[in-house]
Amino acid sequence: MNSVADAAGAAFGLIVVADPKLVGIVLLSLRVSVTAVLIGCVVGLPLGAAIAVNEFRGRRALIVILNSLMGLPSVVVGLVVYLLLSRAGPLGALGILFTPTAMVIAQSILITPTLAALSRQVVGDAWQEYREQLRSLGETRLGAAPTLLWDLRFSLVTIVLAGFGRAASEVGAVMIVGGNIDGVTRVMTTTIALETSKGDLPLALGLGFILLFIVLALNACAYVIKETAQRRYG
Amino acid sequence: MVITRRTLLALLAALAAFGAQAQDRFITVASTTSTEQSGLFGYILPIFEKKTGIQVRVVALGTGQALDLARRGDADVAFVHARAAEEKFLAEGQGVRRFPVMFNDFVLIGPKGDPAKVAGGRDIVEALKKIQASQAPFVSRGDKSGTHMAELDLWKTAGIEIDKAKGAWYRDTGQGMGPALNTAASMNAYLLADRATWLAFKNRGDLAILVEGDKRLYNQYGVMLVNPDKHPTVKKDLGQAFIDWLVSPEGQKTIGDYRIGGEQLFFPNAGQAGV
Numbered sequence: 001m002n003s004v005a006d007a008a009g010a011a012f013g014l015i016v017v018a019d020p021k022l023v024g025i026v027l028l029s030l031r032v033s034v035t036a037v038l039i040g041c042v043v044g045l046p047l048g049a050a051i052a053v054n055e056f057r058g059r060r061a062l063i064v065i066l067n068s069l070m071g072l073p074s075v076v077v078g079l080v081v082y083l084l085l086s087r088a089g090p091l092g093a094l095g096i097l098f099t100p101t102a103m104v105i106a107q108s109i110l111i112t113p114t115l116a117a118l119s120r121q122v123v124g125d126a127w128q129e130y131r132e133q134l135r136s137l138g139e140t141r142l143g144a145a146p147t148l149l150w151d152l153r154f155s156l157v158t159i160v161l162a163g164f165g166r167a168a169s170e171v172g173a174v175m176i177v178g179g180n181i182d183g184v185t186r187v188m189t190t191t192i193a194l195e196t197s198k199g200d201l202p203l204a205l206g207l208g209f210i211l212l213f214i215v216l217a218l219n220a221c222a223y224v225i226k227e228t229a230q231r232r233y234g
Numbered sequence: 235m236v237i238t239r240r241t242l243l244a245l246l247a248a249l250a251a252f253g254a255q256a257q258d259r260f261i262t263v264a265s266t267t268s269t270e271q272s273g274l275f276g277y278i279l280p281i282f283e284k285k286t287g288i289q290v291r292v293v294a295l296g297t298g299q300a301l302d303l304a305r306r307g308d309a310d311v312a313f314v315h316a317r318a319a320e321e322k323f324l325a326e327g328q329g330v331r332r333f334p335v336m337f338n339d340f341v342l343i344g345p346k347g348d349p350a351k352v353a354g355g356r357d358i359v360e361a362l363k364k365i366q367a368s369q370a371p372f373v374s375r376g377d378k379s380g381t382h383m384a385e386l387d388l389w390k391t392a393g394i395e396i397d398k399a400k401g402a403w404y405r406d407t408g409q410g411m412g413p414a415l416n417t418a419a420s421m422n423a424y425l426l427a428d429r430a431t432w433l434a435f436k437n438r439g440d441l442a443i444l445v446e447g448d449k450r451l452y453n454q455y456g457v458m459l460v461n462p463d464k465h466p467t468v469k470k471d472l473g474q475a476f477i478d479w480l481v482s483p484e485g486q487k488t489i490g491d492y493r494i495g496g497e498q499l500f501f502p503n504a505g506q507a508g509v
Contacts, residue, residue, distance in 0.1 A: 087307030087467055095467065097308055098262060098293060179262075179293035182276070197412030198271050199419075199437030 003202055010206030021183075022207075026214065029187040032100055032174070033167040036107035040163050043108075044115030045156065049145035051116070052124035063120065069113030074106075075172030081106040082176045098179040103187070106173040111163040118159040123148050157226045161219055168215060188214075260289035261472045264301070264309035266380060267410045269455070270294035272430035272499055277492045282479055288472050296379030296410065304328060304458075307465030310473035313480075315428075315455045316380035317509075329458035333481050334509045336489050336500040337454045338429050340384055342445035343415070344370075345422040352424075358448040359392045366394055369403040371423035375414050376406035380453070385426045388450065415441075428453055430499040454509045455500070457481075481505065 014022050051062060083089050085097040085105075096102050126148050127134075134144050149156070171189035178185030180194060188211045195204035269275055270292055279290050293303065297314040301323050304312040312329065314320060323329050342361055344352065350370040352361035365372055375382035389396040396404070405423065407414050411431040418425045419439035432443070457477050462468040479485040481504035489502045503509060 087465060089306075092307070092467075098291065179291070181262075181291040181293060184291055194271070196416070197267070197410055199412060199416060199435040201437050 003205065006202035007205030007209060010202045011209040012206075014206065015210065022210075024183070025186055025188060025191055026210070028100060028185075029168060029189075029211075030214075032103045032187060033107060033164060035104045036111060036167045037160060037164045039104070039108040040111040040115045040167075041160060044112040044163070045119045045149060045159075046145065047112075048116040048119030048121075049123045049149050052120045053127050053141050053144050053148070063117075066113050066117040066120065070117050072110060072113065073172065074110055074170035075176065077106050077110045078173030078176035081109065081173065085177065097177065098181060098185060100178070100185060102177040103174045103185060106177045107167040107170070110170060110173055111167050114166055115159060115163045118162065119149070119156060122152055122155050122159065126152055154226050154230050157222055161222055164218070165215060168211070259287055259472065260291055261310040261469050261476060262291045262293060262308065263311045263313055263476070264303040265292050265294055265313040266297050266300060266315060267294050267412065268315070268381070268428045268431045269313065271410075271412055272428075272434045273494065274430065274489070274492055274500060278485070278488050281488055282476065282485070286475060286479070288475060290476060296375070296377045296382070298378030298383075301328075304460045307460070307467060310460055310469045311457060311476055312460060313455065313457045314380060315453055316383045317454060317456065319380070319383065320456050320458065323458065327464060328461055330461050332456045332458045333477055333504060334506055335455050335457050335480050335504055336486075336502045337452060337509070338500050339446065339453050340381065340426050340451040341429050341432060341443045342424065342451075343418065343427050343432060343441050344424040344444040345440050346442050347422070347440070348444060350424065353444040355445050356447045358388055358445055358451055361445045362388055362392045362394065365424050366392075366399055366403075369401065371403050371405065371421055373405050373407055373414050373418040373421070373423045373425040375411065375425075376408045377410065379410070381411060381426060381428055384453065388426070391450065433494045433497055433499060454503075 051059065051066075081102065082097070084091045085094065085102050086092055087097070123145070127144065130148075134147065139147060169189065171193055174185070174187055175190050175193065178187070178190065180186055180190040186194075188207060192204050192207045192211070195207065265275070271294070275290075275292050279292070283289055293300070293309065295303065297316045297319060300309075300314050301312055301319060303309050304323070305326075305328050312320075312323070313335070320329070320332050324332055342352065342358060344350070350361070350365045350368040352364050355361055374385060386396065400406075405417070405421075407417050409417070411427060412435065414425060415427060415431070415435050416437055417423070419437055419441050422440055424444075429446075457480055459470065459473045459477060460468045462470045480489075486502035486504055489500050490498065492499055
């Protein structure tokens with residue numbers, strides 16, 4: 001397994017010298033995916049909670065659709081967003097194709113269904129359990145959704161991390177709408193794809209290690225924050 | 235519902251502003267994987283940017299895809315290598331004018347074991363006939379790139395109807411040059427590659443250049459400004475400035491200066507007739 005050793009060596013070398021180009025790529029990856037997660041949360045979590053506590057016609061169909069959209073291929077999202085943002089497309093006048101903004105839009109669309117579907121499940125379970133209690137406190141259905149989201153905030157952290165993981169790991173969408181432009185829209189995953197294309201497999205795998213490490217570090221931070229906060233306020 | 239819609243609109247507006255902040259003195263160039271992956275752009279673009287202050291953003295795709303991107307108005311300049319496809323692009327009124335920039339050549343790559351016995355020959359057509367006759371594994375790009383179009387032309391010249399002759403030996407990968415080379419390296423197959431990508435490629439495995447030097451393996455690159463009459467957002471002046479620099483003595487010298495391991499990858503030939 002010489003290549004794994006080479007890859008570890010390549011990764012280590014890049015980290016030790018804090019390669020400025022790599023730092024830029026990592027920061028852009030984080031900026032894009034974190035922004036996408038924030039947008040996904042603003043839209044997805046309230047949507048999931050609203051579906052969980054309300055009863056309306058077509059609710060089951062909506063849940064099935066949301067659950068299916070969790071498996072949405074990123075390359076399809078990329079293609080749809082590309083066609084929308086292309087100069088020849090309906091939003092072409094914005095001129096944001098091949099920018100980080102386009103990548104944020106694509107990743108937001110990709111992960112919002114995941115955040116909505118998972119929060120719908122978590123909030124729905126809690127709603128079944130505390131429904132009577134909440135009602136006896138005079139809580140309406142509309143008021144119950146934010147209350148439950150707040151009470152479940154520690155459980156929702158895992159859902160948000162799942163969304164972040166999906167955003168940070170995908171390559172299909174950002175490759176199409178970002179164009180993998182050096183210094184402008186090149187992120188971790190597209191760099192790995194490019195180095196693989198160049199046949200530099202140790203460097204590609206080394207970058208993969210770094211990506212894995214960053215995701216790991218973020219998860220560890222989230223875990224610690226969650227535990228501490230839960231002990232203090234839970 | 236009103237609040238949600240308003241929030242969404244505000245969000246979109248904020249996103250658009252976020253995008254518009256980026257500097258305006260840049261052009262988008264639709265180009266091919268060979269110019270990007272061989273490292274040519276990494277070498278010449280900083281020199282151009284330093285001189286003019288114009289940032290060049292390269293989206294690297296196969297020639298067919300790059301021209302399609304330009305047809306949608308998503309690029310200012312197309313820098314590709316398939317003359318027939320470029321002339322069709324011009325005939326459609328999509329491009330202003332084509333300037334020849336440089337050439338390199340294609341090479342036939344294959345396993346050192348050479349089951350089809352083609353090594354050392356200079357006749358690419360004979361070599362392809364032998365590969366087909368021996369049913370030795372052959373990897374095709376299959377992605378409408380310039381290299382793929384060149385490969386299809388060569389099969390035609392060899393009198394082989396590749397659509398009919400296709401079998402288990404002929405693998406259509408639908409991938410870029412690098413991934414196709416990776417595939418060929420892992421299955422010890424033959425393939426047609428541009429020399430520049432091959433020279434920059436690191437995962438060669440047991441592959442080597444087996445046939446080279448045939449005139450029919452000549453590979454010309456051309457550059458065109460996307461027609462601003464058809465696509466009003468095209469940055470005409472900045473795009474033309476890039477083209478002018480590429481074909482200028484300075485740009486031509488810079489292209490010729492790019493080397494890997496002492497070997498020159500692209501040969502400037504702007505202004506040459508009939509290419």
